[in-house]
Each structure stands twice: as structure tokens, then as C-alpha cells.
Amino acid sequence: MDKLELELPKSDHPWVKLAGKYKDDPQFYQMLDYIQAYRRELDTEMEDYYNQLDAENELK
Known part of the structure; x- marks a missing residue:
């Protein structure tokens, strides 16, 4: 069985650091x-x- 290694892109989004905090x-x-x-x-x-606005408009 061969292994496939993937390189995941790194995220620079600042909110990623807070995920699950x-x-x-x-x-x-x-x-x-x-x-x-x-x-x-x-x-x-x-x-x-x-x-209240609707009631006032009905009176006009």
C-alpha cells in the first residue's frame, strides 16, 4: 500500500487562531x-x- 502525502495550504486568516477557543x-x-x-x-x-406607527397612520 502506497501512502499519499498532502501538503495543506497554511491559512493566514487571523480568526483561525481563535477557532474552538x-x-x-x-x-x-x-x-x-x-x-x-x-x-x-x-x-x-x-x-x-x-x-404604534401603524396605529398613528390609520388615524390620519
Whole structure:
């Protein structure tokens, strides 16, 4: 059986060094939960704002 050796290209992308850095960090997942909750809060605020605009436009 012959072996085939491949030379993989080296990546100079700066984010490659960070890949997997937070894989098992529970604080990372807590932070993601916080971000998701904050986005839901912002979405709710924006929905309320747009509903208010729609109601004002209906009165005109």
C-alpha cells in the first residue's frame, strides 16, 4: 500500500487562531444566552414601535 502525502495550504486568516477557543467555556454560553435575550427584547421594542406607527397612520 502506497501512502499519499498532502501538503495543506497554511491559512493566514487571523480568526483561525481563535477557532474552538470557547468550546467548553460555560461563561461563553451564558454570554450567548444574554445576547439572545437582549435581541428578543429589542425585537419586542421595535415591534411595539412599528405597531404604534401603524396605529398613528390609520388615524390620519
